[in-house]
Amino acid sequence: MADKLGFGVDIGGSGVKGAPVDLHRGKLADDRYRVPTPVPATPDAVAEVVREVLDHFGWRDPFGCTFPAVVQHGVVRTAANVDPSWIGTDGQKLLENVTGRPALLVNDADAAGVAEVRFGAAxxxxxxxxxxxxxxxxxxxxxxxxxxxxxxxxxxxxxxxxxxxxxxxxxxxxxxxxxxxxxxxxxxxxxxxxxxxxxxxxxxxxxxxxxxxxxxxxxxxxxxxxxxxxLLNNAGIVGTAVLAAEHNHKKHHKH
CATH class of the missing domain: 3.30.420.40 (ATPase, nucleotide binding domain)
Incomplete structure (x- = not known):
């Protein structure tokens, strides 16, 4: 059986990084691809860069994305290191519309935490x-x-x-x-x-x-x-890929 792959994107203040992830081993399945975070980092500009990262790998399936803010059910509630126009934006829906792929948007520390519990120090x-x-x-x-x-x-x-x-x-x-x-x-x-x-x-x-x-x-x-x-620098990418795969699995198995 082929190793199951997911995909994670990590939106940071200076760069947007992404890679396919081996969901069984919690490791990147390819080298990370990084694009500088656009200035200003408005929702539309960042979503375009996320699409660029996905296209670089030819990734067509569901993906996860971290964000440096509180994210409630896809909606961004705070904006410490990104453009204030994110506040109140349904970032998850925006990413899905711009990329044409199912997305899950989660807080960056939450994604890193899940990675450490599944594959790292915990x-x-x-x-x-x-x-x-x-x-x-x-x-x-x-x-x-x-x-x-x-x-x-x-x-x-x-x-x-x-x-x-x-x-x-x-x-x-x-x-x-x-x-x-x-x-x-x-x-x-x-x-x-x-x-x-x-x-x-x-x-x-x-x-x-x-x-x-x-x-x-x-x-x-x-x-x-x-x-x-x-997991250090790769924790966000790994964690969000895992969460997105599980989120998608749940969505398809609701009776």
Whole structure:
């Protein structure tokens, strides 16, 4: 039996990347293709680029797409790093209309979280897993028993009178020129707060800074086991391809 393929597209602030995905192994089945994110990144302009990525591979089937915002049933509700005209847009419908293929649009941290639970650092873990991405902001994905609770915006918890991500994101480490240990102290404060609310069984930490986890992860004090993410840059593409394939399967098997 041929390995089942899916397709994932990752819309980011600087680039739109996509590739076919081996859904059994959770790996890219071909090299990623990347197109710079259009400026301004309006819905129509971005949708055209997504079509370009799909056409590059001659992909005609359903696909998944990540987006750096809250996405409720296909509709974009926030726009931190993209054009504000996305707010209120049914991004999923737009992608389907422009590309001519069935689409699933999901939050980028949610997609990465699903990939880590299926194929990465939390593989086969059936408890409550919090996948946390540290970057410009703090993204979060809450997965329990393998099922995603979508759009948890745990980077926006209030902490000591501040939006948590403004104090503890990787960008805050740069901005405030924090040493690894000073940053770890802020992360400790953040993760202990999250722990007291959600009591996860495992915390997986992703984002670019997870590549340097040996410098700071052991300094963060939590009662929950914390491990670095494994899929890194490909997590979004893999996770959204998996979610899209499952979404499509469900749609076709509704009785």
């Amino acid at each position: 593989r086969e873990h059936d408890g409550v897993v919090l996948v946390s991405t540290l970057g410009t902001g703090i993204g979060s994905a809450l997965v329990t028993g393998g099922h995603l609770v979508p759009n948890t915006e745990l980077g926006h918890l209030e902490l000591d009178g501040h939006d948590a991500e403004s104090r503890a994101a990787d960008s805050a480490r740069d901005r405030d020129e924090l040493s690894w240990s000073d940053w770890a102290a802020r992360l400790t404060r953040y993760y202990q707060h999250v722990e007291s609310l959600f009591w996860p069984d495992l915390i997986v930490v992703g984002g670019g800074v997870s590549k340097h986890s040996d410098k700071w992860l052991h300094l963060v004090e939590t009662r929950t086991e914390m491990v670095p993410a494994q």
